[in-house]
Amino acid sequence: MKTDDIKSTKDFINFLSKAKDCFLPYESEEKINAISRTAFHSEVLYILPETHDLKNIVNYNNIKFVQINNYKIDKQGFKILKEHKDKFENVKHLNIWNIKQNDLELLELFPNVTHLLISYIGKADFSYKGLDYLNKLETIVLSNVNKITDFNFLTTSQKEKIKHLHLTYTANLTKFDGIEDFKNLETLTLFASTMESRKTVNIESLNGLEKLSNLRSFEIDYFKFNMDVLKAKLKQLKNLKHYKIKNDTYENI
Known part of the structure; x- marks a missing residue:
């Protein structure tokens, strides 16, 4: 399934379970230059707990869907991604699973997002104010x-x-x-x-x-x-x- 096949909210929610060929093989020597072993040609970029170096974002040119799963992007990581904000120009779908941020300021990186999923918001002082960065937002999925x-x-x-x-x-x-x-x-x-x-x-x-x-x-x-x-x-x-x-x-x- 490709991002162009996302026609409904249900398609968006289920997309990651159907996306294929998103990862490099475990034995690949190239994974040292990847983010969370995400394949360089993949439309989907995974930012997972195993992520060590966000500077590898420079190696991606086809990103249309981003999943941030159980990972907190700290100030240094945000600075790195902001320096390469152009890599996210075609991202329309953003999935933040088990969110670790205190707010949604990271949405500044994704100005063209139309579909946003956020799950497991447990912080009592969590703020949605970063949503104002998303002028094209049409779909919101919130879970837990x-x-x-x-x-x-x-x-x-x-x-x-x-x-x-x-x-x-x-x-x-x-x-x-x-x-x-x-x-x-x-x-x-x-x-x-x-x-x-x-x-x-x-x-x-x-x-x-x-x-x-x-x-x-x-x-x-x-x-x-x-x-x-x-x-x-x-x-x-x-x-x-x-x-x-x-x-x-x-x-x-």
Whole structure:
């Protein structure tokens, strides 16, 4: 699978499991000049705990997708990557798994990113302010983000950019306050838990959902809510033809 084959949020989430030929062989003598053994021709650049020298970024010219996995880019590493920021001009997809940063200032390196995935945000003082660097951002996927209690974790200007929002394992999301500011939102997917844990979360308020006039896709699971209230709010959304609740599809009539 190539980055050009990413057509949906689901494609983006599953891309790394289908990408091939991204790594040099373990026995390759060239790996000393690589970052995390990423092949030099690869569209995907992996920055992993085994990374020793980010200066090797000079050896890559085809990067379109970056995964930073369980690795903190310190000040020196950020300085090195910033000096070679041109290497990231074609990067539209960024996956930060088990994020180690305190904020998203590193997004300054990726001005053309349209798809962003961040997982395991555990720091209570974590800041999203670096999102302002991404003027082309359309899709955000957040997983294991227990800090989120409503939809005010982003600024109004940040919300207005987003067309596709996917939140998974949001154990403290109990209100929809602030969701009305996602004026251009077309896709909203909300999973309070996972198939493995199956924990459910009570939603206290759905207010604001009825304001998403551009919404075309809605899916929700592992939440408890008033079904009649939800249906009444969704019925006001003329562009939403059907939606999914707990894997059941409903016509929006």
